[in-house]
Amino acid sequence: MSPEEELQSNVSVASSSPTSNCISRNTLGGLKEHNYLGLSDCSSVGSSTLSPLAEDDKATISLKATELTLGLPGSQSPARDTELNLLSPVKLDEKPFFPLLPSKDEICSSSQKNNASGNKRGFSDTMDQFAEAKSSVYTEKNWMFPEAAATQSVTKKDVPQNIPKGQSSTTNNSSSPPAPKAQIVGWPPVRSYRKNTLATTCKNSDEVDGRPGFGALFVKVSMDGAPYLRKVDLRSYTNYGELSSALEKMFTTFTLGQCGSNGAAGKDMLSETKLKDLLNGKDYVLTYEDKDGDWMLVGDVPWEMFIDVCKKLKIMKGCDAIGLAAAPRAMEKSKMRA
Amino acid sequence: MNYFPDEVIEHVFDFVVSHKDRNSISLVCKSWHKIERFSRKEVFIGNCYAINPERLIGRFPCLKSLTLKGKPHFADFNLVPHEWGGFVLPWIEALARSRVGLEELRLKRMVVTDESLELLSRSFANFKSLVLVSCEGFTTDGLASIATNCRHLRELDLQENEIDDHRGQWLNCFPDSCTTLISLNFACLKGETNVAALERLVARSPNLKSLKLNRAVPLDALARLMSCAPQLVDLGVGSYENEPDPESFAKLMTAIEKCISLRSLSGFLEVAPLCLPAFYPICQNLISLNLSYAAEIQGNHLIKLIQLCKRLQRLWILDSIGDKGLVVVADTCKELQELRVFPSDVHGEEDNIAAVTEVGLVAISAGCPKLHSILYFCKQMTNAALIAVAKNCPNFIRFRLCILEPHKPDHITSQSLDEGFGAIVQACKGLRRLSVSGLLTDQVFLYIGMYAEQLEMLSIAFAGDTDKGMLYVLNGCKKMRKLEIRDSPFGNAALLADVGRYETMRSLWMSSCEVTLGGCKRLAQNSPRLNVEIINENENNRMEQNEEDEGEKVDKLYLYRTVVGTRKDAPPYVRIL
Numbered sequence: 001m002s003p004e005e006e007l008q009s010n011v012s013v014a015s016s017s018p019t020s021n022c023i024s025r026n027t028l029g030g031l032k033e034h035n036y037l038g039l040s041d042c043s044s045v046g047s048s049t050l051s052p053l054a055e056d057d058k059a060t061i062s063l064k065a066t067e068l069t070l071g072l073p074g075s076q077s078p079a080r081d082t083e084l085n086l087l088s089p090v091k092l093d094e095k096p097f098f099p100l101l102p103s104k105d106e107i108c109s110s111s112q113k114n115n116a117s118g119n120k121r122g123f124s125d126t127m128d129q130f131a132e133a134k135s136s137v138y139t140e141k142n143w144m145f146p147e148a149a150a151t152q153s154v155t156k157k158d159v160p161q162n163i164p165k166g167q168s169s170t171t172n173n174s175s176s177p178p179a180p181k182a183q184i185v186g187w188p189p190v191r192s193y194r195k196n197t198l199a200t201t202c203k204n205s206d207e208v209d210g211r212p213g214f215g216a217l218f219v220k221v222s223m224d225g226a227p228y229l230r231k232v233d234l235r236s237y238t239n240y241g242e243l244s245s246a247l248e249k250m251f252t253t254f255t256l257g258q259c260g261s262n263g264a265a266g267k268d269m270l271s272e273t274k275l276k277d278l279l280n281g282k283d284y285v286l287t288y289e290d291k292d293g294d295w296m297l298v299g300d301v302p303w304e305m306f307i308d309v310c311k312k313l314k315i316m317k318g319c320d321a322i323g324l325a326a327a328p329r330a331m332e333k334s335k336m337r338a
Numbered sequence: 339m340n341y342f343p344d345e346v347i348e349h350v351f352d353f354v355v356s357h358k359d360r361n362s363i364s365l366v367c368k369s370w371h372k373i374e375r376f377s378r379k380e381v382f383i384g385n386c387y388a389i390n391p392e393r394l395i396g397r398f399p400c401l402k403s404l405t406l407k408g409k410p411h412f413a414d415f416n417l418v419p420h421e422w423g424g425f426v427l428p429w430i431e432a433l434a435r436s437r438v439g440l441e442e443l444r445l446k447r448m449v450v451t452d453e454s455l456e457l458l459s460r461s462f463a464n465f466k467s468l469v470l471v472s473c474e475g476f477t478t479d480g481l482a483s484i485a486t487n488c489r490h491l492r493e494l495d496l497q498e499n500e501i502d503d504h505r506g507q508w509l510n511c512f513p514d515s516c517t518t519l520i521s522l523n524f525a526c527l528k529g530e531t532n533v534a535a536l537e538r539l540v541a542r543s544p545n546l547k548s549l550k551l552n553r554a555v556p557l558d559a560l561a562r563l564m565s566c567a568p569q570l571v572d573l574g575v576g577s578y579e580n581e582p583d584p585e586s587f588a589k590l591m592t593a594i595e596k597c598i599s600l601r602s603l604s605g606f607l608e609v610a611p612l613c614l615p616a617f618y619p620i621c622q623n624l625i626s627l628n629l630s631y632a633a634e635i636q637g638n639h640l641i642k643l644i645q646l647c648k649r650l651q652r653l654w655i656l657d658s659i660g661d662k663g664l665v666v667v668a669d670t671c672k673e674l675q676e677l678r679v680f681p682s683d684v685h686g687e688e689d690n691i692a693a694v695t696e697v698g699l700v701a702i703s704a705g706c707p708k709l710h711s712i713l714y715f716c717k718q719m720t721n722a723a724l725i726a727v728a729k730n731c732p733n734f735i736r737f738r739l740c741i742l743e744p745h746k747p748d749h750i751t752s753q754s755l756d757e758g759f760g761a762i763v764q765a766c767k768g769l770r771r772l773s774v775s776g777l778l779t780d781q782v783f784l785y786i787g788m789y790a791e792q793l794e795m796l797s798i799a800f801a802g803d804t805d806k807g808m809l810y811v812l813n814g815c816k817k818m819r820k821l822e823i824r825d826s827p828f829g830n831a832a833l834l835a836d837v838g839r840y841e842t843m844r845s846l847w848m849s850s851c852e853v854t855l856g857g858c859k860r861l862a863q864n865s866p867r868l869n870v871e872i873i874n875e876n877e878n879n880r881m882e883q884n885e886e887d888e889g890e891k892v893d894k895l896y897l898y899r900t901v902v903g904t905r906k907d908a909p910p911y912v913r914i915l
Contacts, residue, residue: 186415186824187799188681188715188742189773193472193498193526197607198633198682200528218416227910228421 183236192218192231199235217307223251223284223315234307240299247286251315287314344369348377357382376400383407384844386424386448387869390902391432402441403467404429408448410847410896411797412822414472417849417894419875421909424448427457428907434461442467442493449473455480459487467493474500478508478527485511493521495548503529510535519543523550525574525605533559541566550574553607558586564593572626573597575605591616604628604654611639621646625673628654630680641666651675651708656682657693657715664698668705676711677702681742696723703730711736718749719776724758728765737762738773744800744825747777754778760785763793773797783807787814795820808832812839822847830857833895837861840868845898853895856888861897862915869904870897870915 199217217234230250237243286298289312298306298313351374354360364374380403383389394401408424426448433440440462450473458465465488478501484494485508509532512519519539524531531554540546540563548571549563555576564570590613594600600620609632624647629640637660644650644663650671657679659667667674679694696719702709703726710733719741739759747754755776763769763786770792774782778801786793787810794817802808808828811821812835821843829852840846855872862870873894904914 184744184825186412186417187744188740189412189415189797189799190681190715191414191472191498192416193500194631194680197631220420228419231416231420 183233195233219288219310219312221247221250221313221315224317226251226315232313234310239303240306243298244286247313247315285316285318287316288312289314344373347373351377379403380442381405385898385900386426386429387905388844388898388900388902391429393902395432395436395438399436399438402439403444404433404440404442405444405446406448407446410822410845411447411820412824412847412849413447417824418896419873419909419911422873422912423905423907423909425907426450427454430454430458430461434458438462439464441465442469444469444471445473446471447473449475450480451475452477452480452483456483459483464490466490467495469493469495469497470499471497472499477502478504478506478529481524482506482508482511485509485516486513489513489516490518491516492518492545494519495521495523496526497523499526501527503527505529507532507535509539512539514542517542518545520545521548521572522546523548523574525550525552525576527552527554530554537562537566543567544569546570548572548602550605551576553577557590557613561586561590561593564590564597568593568596569599570597571599572602573600573604575603575607575609577608587613587616591619595619598623600624602626602628604631606632606635609635611635614639614643617643618646622648625649626652628652630654630656630678632656633658633682637663645670647671649673652677654678654680656680658682659694661694661698661701664694665701665705668701671706673708674702674706675708677706677709678713679715680713681715693717696720699723700726700730703727707731708733710734713738713740713773715740715742717742718746719755719758720748720750721753721755721758721761722748722750724755725761728761732765733768734762734766735768736771737766737769738771738797739775740773741776744775745777746775754781756781756785760789763789768792771795774801775799779803780807780810783810787811790815792817794818796822798823798826800825802826802828805829805832805835809835812836818842819844821845823849823851825850827852829853830860833857834861837865837868840865840897841899843899845896847894847896848892849894851891851895853892854888855886855890855892858892858895859888859915866903867899867901868897869900870895871908872913872915873911874913875911 196218218231219234220229221232222229232243232246232250234243237246287295288298288306288310290296290309291311295314301309347370351360351363354363357380360374360378364371375397376399378398378401381394381398381401382405383394384407386406386408394404406426406429408426409418409422412418413422424447426445430443434457441464443458443465444467448470450470455476458468460483468484468488468491476499481494481496481501484491491512512535516539520543522539522543531552533555536551536555537559540549546567547569549567550572551560551563551574553576555563557577560575564573594616597620601623603617603624603626606629611634614635621643627644627647627650629635629643632640633656635658637658640655640659641663644653644667648670651673653667653671653674653676655663655678659679664679667677679698681693683693694714694716696716699712699714699716699719700723702712709731712734713736716739719739724739748758755774756779759772759774759778759782763772767789769790772786772790772793772795774797780803783802783806786796790796791814793815796811796815796818798821805828807826808823809832811818812832822845824847828848833848833853834857858870858872862868872892873896875893908914
């Protein structure tokens, strides 16, 4: 199976026990210093709480989670630990696309990851970490509904194989009742305008009974150097981690394109070192444009708040993102809104 | 007819309005062709890449109204990547250069930029009407140029576009001297609206017949607007957010009562259901009602409203109305011609919502004898129901059924829905548009090929078993113009069986099917009048590869007839063979 499919089925298995996904992040939680700019570890300017909080406790997560730090927190991808081992092989192959803070791996000898060490930690890992830490505090509707199994990036090719004729997709994927349905691109055939409008309508309503928003929330995603943009449905993800993996999958081809084609057709054939070299040279950062038109770093605010304000996404080169003072502004803004 | 001077013939031609007929006239003889050419005022181009602006202007120099469609239909569902094409700028530039007296421009699924709008507004002194449907690429700045420069603007109709709202003051840009507005629709704008400017504009537009507001126009403003425009025929209500105080509500009711010409109602994006009763007095006059964005109105409120709409001909609604509600519609709306039932839960996550089923569909078909167009999203269907519908309503022109779950069989017999759809095409001899869904084998296509003689557009998803399915359709439906297929096992054999056929059609779309690169290449080889576009998102940079795998399946294939060859504005991931 291709990594995508494997991931898809794995996620569906995992999501049958949502609690395990969301709760057990405690030990991994907390903000660690990181330096997404490729600077030395300890020189993060402006962060007041830089000391790695290795012995994190849940109680402080709430505060730490919203404190000022530069860049993105987190050191370990919780998904790797608690997800059944099935997932790890996939992660091994996964190209850490946003090599944000990598050095964490080298520094923290107490690395609990079970995938290849020395791999730069992708953006997805940091996001996973952060999001999970927060979800314990912000009891958003994250856990109330089955996690969307596959992201928008699941190509249609994958789907027909997963849905044998005559069977409903639900019974096919897993045996447990709240089986997440695979999101097929462009299905049902409802105009994105309609999906977005209905989604906004429901968001603005007073219902807070944990129902997921109707419809979808499509935002454009651009990447520096990529020839064309994509669109993703923010509502089909429940946390930053999912968004990040989806984006990784969507945009990996561009990075590989730059590697030069050595006849290697599949991503799998690219050697790890080659990729690391490539990514070393180009750090990418995920940013978004909020309602006020400002460009912010993704990951600072709770997921629900994020999808409320995010208008556009942009994958910027790390060096371009230096000016983005993410945390302070994000917190000011969220305080203003509160 | 050559005994008559040209002016007389031209005068006769003036009465021939439909594009098809005018096209036929132009084929009769050279002299008619010439007369028709110069007297043609309206041109419709279903695929903007089938022809280019220069040739259009060359043939119809006196054109006043142009309709253009850009991206293929499936672009609506995110199947066509951005930057694919459909840019209107070259058209506007060419029209401006040639000093065509353009008065009306209608675009669908095209990329429109602020630059294009600015150029449009400055180049045509008599420009009157701009209609944009499902377009993107522009902002309210572009609207500001239209408002500022088009002195004789009568119609600005923005339907379901993606517009970047800069929260500017575009409404303020209409000069005080602008009093000619007949239709203004900005429902799709997401930002704030300068309500005062809007009120002034409406007050000085005595001919305003159609007004569709966006979310940002609150209830009290609505009341004032309706008081200044009691002549309104078509109203799109913006936002009705909170329950109004009795005074505002009373004002609204008074205003509504005066709008005796109101025939069409839409909007209701955020509605406190208790405000609906304000509209009860005019319900009996309504012929068109669009509540498909009113996600917050529950079934019973909808039902109360609809019970009063006895003259309704067109109804767009969400499936929250339920089968029960559809039964009420069937009992009340005997004049109903078109019904669209949209899904309120697009991700199919909620299993316990009372959506609509085959029961509602049958009820409608039984109760509404004039029904000819239907778009119906539902979770389940049966052959028996479809057979009943076919018997009740043999007059369907458009029949689009979307069962939310792909491959879903008849939920009672677990069989495929071939027989049900077969009954539809057999009974509805005038069927022009059909969308099928659910579990379907090649058999349904055999029926379609056999019976659907007038079929012009067919949408297929997750259906069929072998190439035979597609072949039945191509061989049988002689009038087919647009065929769009996704996720179905049709391959090269079907694609290549009759290549000449495609020149009789506007376009063919196949995505996630079994056609390969080799097949597409063979297709393109001997077809200079077809553009065969391959959209392969996951493999860009193909030019670097020396050996191409001809057996490789093609993600998306879009082919269309054209008289102007390969287009030059395709992005790198679109390969035109």
